[in-house]
Structures are given as C-alpha cells and as structure tokens.
Amino acid sequence: MVMNMPNWLKQRAFLTPDRSALVFNERKWTFSQLFDETCRTADRLYSAGIQKGDYCGVLAANQPETVFTIYALQQIGATAVMLNSRLTTDEIAWQLHDAKAVYLLYDQEHTEKAQLIPSIQSLFITGIETVSTAAEVRHTFSLEETCSIMYTSGTTGRPKGVIQTYGNHYTSAVASALNLGLHSDDTWLCAVPLFHISGYSILMKSVLYGMEVHLMEKFNSKRVNQLLKSGDATMVSVVTAMLSGMLNELEGDYSSRLRCMLLGGGPAPVSILEACKAKRIPVFQTYGMTETASQIVTLAPEDSLGKLGSAGKPLFPCAVKIDGADEGEILVSGPNVTPGYLNRPDVNKQAFQDGWFRTGDIGRLDEDGFLYVLDRRSDLIISGxxxxxxxxxxxxxxxxxxxxxxxxxxxPNDQWGSVPAAFYVNKQPVSEEELIDFCREKLARYKVPAYFVKVDALPRNAANKLLRRELAKQWSEQDED
Ligand code: ATP
Ligand code: MG
Known part of the structure; x- marks a missing residue:
C-alpha cells in the first residue's frame, strides 16, 4: 500500500498561511512566505537541472537559505544528502560518491570546501540563475519515498548512509507530539545543525505542527540562555556538551515558558541531570539515532525525578526490547525506523532481523519498562x-x-584481560590519588580506572562525539614507546 499525503509545506501554507514559521536574527517568515521562498529556490534548482529522484548533497550552514533548499528539494522530489560541514573534503567526497549523488549544493560559507570536491556538479545555491521554466511543485508525498540521506556520525566505524523516508520523518514528528503535546504558542529553538537529524527533525515538526522555529546559526551558550530566559523559545534540543556550557553560564532561572529541554545524542552524566533538577529545568532525556529519525525513547516529565539517568519509555508507535536476560543489545522497532542503510546489503542483513533494528547499544529495562542506555556494544570492557x-x-x-x-x-591487562584507563581534561590541578579516592566512593572496585592520563583534549569526530577507539590507539602507541 502506497500512502500519499498532500505536499507538507504547500498544505501548511494553505492551512495556516499567516502563522510564524521561521525566525532568524531579525528576519521572520510566515508559512506562506516560507512557501514562496521555497518555490523560488525550487525554480532555481530545477533551472540547474535537478529533477525528481536526483540525489543532491547539501553542504550548508544553519541559514534561512538552507531551510529553503531543504524544502525545495522536497517540492521537486529530489533526495537531500545532508553533509556534516565539519567533515574533511575527502570524507565529504566519499559520502557523495557512496550515495551516488549527482549534485552538490553549497552556500557561501562552504564555497572553498565545495570546490575542492572532485567529480560532482557543484552549485552555489543562491548563485543559480532562474530560467523561465518553473519547477513542478508536487501535489503529494508518498510516505515510502526516500526524503533524505544522512550519514551516521562514524563513532564506531565508517559512517553509514541512512535512508530516511517521508514516513520516517512523519512518524517521528507525530510520535514526539504525542509525547510532549502541542501548544499553539510553541517555538522550537534550533541551535543544533540542520544536517544532523536533531536539527532536520525540528524543521519537519515545524511544517507538520505549524510551529515556529527559531534558527540559530551557531550554538552560543550565552545567546541560547538569553532566549530561554526571555521566554522567546518554549522548546529546545541540546546535547550534553551544549547543556553543560549553558549551565556554567546560567545566572538566575529560565523563563517558566520553557517547557522542554530535549537532551539527546549521547550519555548524560548524572551530575548534569542533578544540576538541572536543582534548577527546575524541564530536561527530557532521550535516546535516538540517525536510524530512528531522532528520538525513539524519551523520559516523560512525570518520571524525570524518579527515574534519573533513564532515557525513558518508547514513544507511542515504537517498541524497545533487550536481546538478553538482563543487560544486552537494545533492539528497536517502529515506523520511524529506517528501512535500511544505503547500498549496504551486508550490514542491513545483520542489523535488521525479524522486524527489529539492532542498535549496537547495550542497555537494560527496569521492572517498569524504563530504558537505561549503558553504552555502545563495541566499547564494552570485559575485566575478569x-x-x-x-x-x-x-x-x-x-x-x-x-x-x-x-x-x-x-x-590490555595480563591478570584481568582488560582494565579501564581514564583520559581526562582538567579545569584545575588534581592528583591521581584524589581521583582514585573519588571513584572508589562511587564505583565498585573493579570499575575504578587502573590508569589516569591527563590530556589537553579528547579525540572527537565531526559530530563532536568521543572516539574511544582513538583513546585505545593512543594507549597502545604510548605503550610501544
Ligand atoms: P556510528 O553509528 O557511525 O558509530 P553514531 O552512532 O554516533 O555513529 P548517531 O546516529 O549520530 O551516530 O548517534 C546515535 C548514537 O548515540 C546511539 O546509537 C547511542 O550510541 C548514542 N546515544 C544517543 N542517545 C543516547 C543516550 N540517551 N544515552 C546514551 N547514548 C546515546
Ligand atoms: Mg550508530
């Protein structure tokens, strides 16, 4: 069964044309204006030769023109291959090649980078001349159709291209609303990248809910705090590093209008969750990934105090189970889960089994069905x-x-097989003895790191995620010296 729906932005501009859609610094667009801008962008892309079914790389910053481009590709029926702008040109070239993209759309900021990428037709988004033929704006979207391709962050290995259908984005937005509710005066602050599912999904929520998005070019903790204190935004998506920067800067309280601080992307240290609790910040821990078109498990507000550290329960149309009696790999299912990785039949066979997607993460469910994400399977340490x-x-x-x-x-350790080693960046001097004592108070003996290594910075990927395999490499290289 092919499920068709009216073209989302066109329908939104028809239903609520005068509602605010997008705010960027001093500039604002209603849905009707956003649709007009999008159609103009679609005309340009069409003039450049982009057609239904084409795969187009998008290398662009959080700017209104990027928003128009994302929607314009949907109008034409072309697939956006969203590129992390922090990747090297080699990495970008690899992803474009892997996705078999025919065009690369780039903005001013990425001109130099885009021009270094070989064997692809690069187009400067705002520089394309419109010829008289107008793009055919689609009447309908099919839910089975591929809307976007997004590469995983590459924390555990080489990034994989994730197919995200219209249906995946649709269910993700609806599932989130069933959990968080919709308020007519909601504004979602988007300070996370549009090329990542955390940012892209905010746009899909905006068009489906008729909700305003406040777009920020780059995350800036002072500016985000200001907006949350003034009550300009009621919802915001953050990752741990952003939130900890915001907490460090925060004087006073956020506005009571702030109703959701959606925290995802990686593990949340308990100290941060406790700091939020003390400040009465409505933090919602979530668990999700590129493959689930953003959150799939979220901690509901009424449970946030009692289940500190848990990522919560699955969203309404989704299910979670553990492969194992107690702890084990987290398996998820639901209409927001990708139909598969692009051009990776081998990985797909392994990752998708009996209607479940194997996440590669380890977790456990408590007696009430709350998920605790423990870690990535590949990073597990088995010691004695x-x-x-x-x-x-x-x-x-x-x-x-x-x-x-x-x-x-x-x-490696002769006696135990393997033991934990801790690498740290400090804010002030601290002795190894003090760190050992501190860990002993809070951790079972076998979990206390056997080694402490002070470093200037931790190895991170383009998504700013910690690369533990690089730490292991650093250790073995140091051992050889
Ligand atoms: P790759 O799949 O290429 O190794 P990645 O998994 O880091 O990269 P993303 O899809 O951006 O790419 O990240 C999703 C992952 O982030 C999850 O599978 C999980 O490991 C981690 N994660 C997300 N939310 C949480 C959470 N609440 N607690 C712990 N880990 C989380
Ligand atoms: Mg992953």
Missing part, C-alpha cells in the same frame, strides 16, 4: 569476566569539580 561500561565511569569522573571531560577505554 565483569562487564564495565566506560560511560558510567566517565559520568562519575565528570562529576568531580576538577574534571572538565573524561574518556574511558579498556586497555
């Missing part, structure tokens, strides 16, 4: 037969006042 999760140790270490950030990995 005991499972150790680096994230738990990192969470403890970042709770120490002298520690800014920490990364833990397993290193």
């Amino acid at each position: 037969g005991e499972n150790i999760y680096p994230a738990e140790i990192e969470s403890v270490l970042t709770g120490h006042p002298a520690i800014l950030e920490a990364g833990v990995t397993g290193v």
Whole structure:
C-alpha cells in the first residue's frame, strides 16, 4: 500500500498561511512566505537541472537559505544528502560518491570546501540563475519515498548512509507530539545543525505542527540562555556538551515558558541531570539515532525525578526490547525506523532481523519498562569476566569539580584481560590519588580506572562525539614507546 499525503509545506501554507514559521536574527517568515521562498529556490534548482529522484548533497550552514533548499528539494522530489560541514573534503567526497549523488549544493560559507570536491556538479545555491521554466511543485508525498540521506556520525566505524523516508520523518514528528503535546504558542529553538537529524527533525515538526522555529546559526551558550530566559523559545534540543556550557553560564532561572529541554545524542552524566533538577529545568532525556529519525525513547516529565539517568519509555508507535536476560543489545522497532542503510546489503542483513533494528547499544529495562542506555556494544570492557561500561565511569569522573571531560577505554591487562584507563581534561590541578579516592566512593572496585592520563583534549569526530577507539590507539602507541 502506497500512502500519499498532500505536499507538507504547500498544505501548511494553505492551512495556516499567516502563522510564524521561521525566525532568524531579525528576519521572520510566515508559512506562506516560507512557501514562496521555497518555490523560488525550487525554480532555481530545477533551472540547474535537478529533477525528481536526483540525489543532491547539501553542504550548508544553519541559514534561512538552507531551510529553503531543504524544502525545495522536497517540492521537486529530489533526495537531500545532508553533509556534516565539519567533515574533511575527502570524507565529504566519499559520502557523495557512496550515495551516488549527482549534485552538490553549497552556500557561501562552504564555497572553498565545495570546490575542492572532485567529480560532482557543484552549485552555489543562491548563485543559480532562474530560467523561465518553473519547477513542478508536487501535489503529494508518498510516505515510502526516500526524503533524505544522512550519514551516521562514524563513532564506531565508517559512517553509514541512512535512508530516511517521508514516513520516517512523519512518524517521528507525530510520535514526539504525542509525547510532549502541542501548544499553539510553541517555538522550537534550533541551535543544533540542520544536517544532523536533531536539527532536520525540528524543521519537519515545524511544517507538520505549524510551529515556529527559531534558527540559530551557531550554538552560543550565552545567546541560547538569553532566549530561554526571555521566554522567546518554549522548546529546545541540546546535547550534553551544549547543556553543560549553558549551565556554567546560567545566572538566575529560565523563563517558566520553557517547557522542554530535549537532551539527546549521547550519555548524560548524572551530575548534569542533578544540576538541572536543582534548577527546575524541564530536561527530557532521550535516546535516538540517525536510524530512528531522532528520538525513539524519551523520559516523560512525570518520571524525570524518579527515574534519573533513564532515557525513558518508547514513544507511542515504537517498541524497545533487550536481546538478553538482563543487560544486552537494545533492539528497536517502529515506523520511524529506517528501512535500511544505503547500498549496504551486508550490514542491513545483520542489523535488521525479524522486524527489529539492532542498535549496537547495550542497555537494560527496569521492572517498569524504563530504558537505561549503558553504552555502545563495541566499547564494552570485559575485566575478569565483569562487564564495565566506560560511560558510567566517565559520568562519575565528570562529576568531580576538577574534571572538565573524561574518556574511558579498556586497555590490555595480563591478570584481568582488560582494565579501564581514564583520559581526562582538567579545569584545575588534581592528583591521581584524589581521583582514585573519588571513584572508589562511587564505583565498585573493579570499575575504578587502573590508569589516569591527563590530556589537553579528547579525540572527537565531526559530530563532536568521543572516539574511544582513538583513546585505545593512543594507549597502545604510548605503550610501544
Ligand atoms: P556510528 O553509528 O557511525 O558509530 P553514531 O552512532 O554516533 O555513529 P548517531 O546516529 O549520530 O551516530 O548517534 C546515535 C548514537 O548515540 C546511539 O546509537 C547511542 O550510541 C548514542 N546515544 C544517543 N542517545 C543516547 C543516550 N540517551 N544515552 C546514551 N547514548 C546515546
Ligand atoms: Mg550508530
């Protein structure tokens, strides 16, 4: 059965033309204006030769023109291959090649980078001349159709191209609304990148809900705090590093209009959750990934105090189970889950089994069905037969006042097979003895790191995620010296 729906933005501009759609610094667009801008952009893209079914790389910053481009590709029926602008040109070239993209759309800021990418037709978005033929704006979207391709962050290996259908984005937005509710005066602050599912999904919510998005070019903790204090935004998506920067800067309280601080993307240290609790910040821990078109599990407000550290329960149309008696790999299912990775039949066969997607993360469900994400399967440390999760140790270490950030990995050990080693960046001097004592108070003996290594920075990927496999590599190289 092919499910068709009216073209989302066109329908939105028809239903609520005068509602505010987008705010960027001093500029504002209603849905009707947003649709007009989008159609003009679609005309340009069409003039350049982009047609229904084409795969187009998008290398662009959080700017209104990027929003128009994302919607314009949907109007034409072309697929957006969203590119992380922090990737190197080689990495971008690889993703474009892997996706078999025929065009690369770029903005002013990425001109130089785009021009270094070989064998692709690069188009400067705002520089394309419109010829008289207008793009055919589609009447309907099919839910099975591929809307976007987004590569995973590449934390555990080479990034994989995730197929995201219109149906995936639609269910993701609806599922989130069934959980968080819709308020007619909601504004979602988007300070996360549009090329990542966290940002792209805010746009899909906007058009489906008829909700205003306040777009920010780059995350800036002072500016975000200002907007949340003044009550200009009622919802905001953040990752841990953003939230910890915001908490460090925060004087006073956020406005009572702030009703959801959606925290996802990685583990949330308990110290941060407790700081939010003390400040009465409505933080919603979520668990999700590129493959689930954003959140799939979220902690509802009424549970946020009782289940600190849990990522919550599945969203209404989704299900979660653990492959194992107690702890094990997290399996998820639901209409927001990708139909598969692009051109990766081998990986697909392994990852999708009996209607479930194997996430590669390890977790457990408590007696009430709340999910606790423990860590990535590939980062698990097995020490003398005991499972150790680096994230738990990192969470403890970042709770120490002298520690800014920490990364833990397993290193070979003759007696135990493997033992945890902690790499840390400090804010003030701290002795190894003090760190050991601190860990001993909070962790079972076998989890206390056997080694502490002070470093200037932790290895991170383009999504700013910790690369524990690089820590392990650093350790073995240091061992060889
Ligand atoms: P790759 O799949 O290429 O290794 P990645 O998994 O980091 O990259 P993303 O899709 O951006 O790429 O990230 C999703 C992952 O982030 C999840 O699978 C999980 O490991 C981690 N994550 C997300 N939310 C949470 C959470 N609440 N707690 C712990 N980990 C989380
Ligand atoms: Mg992943």
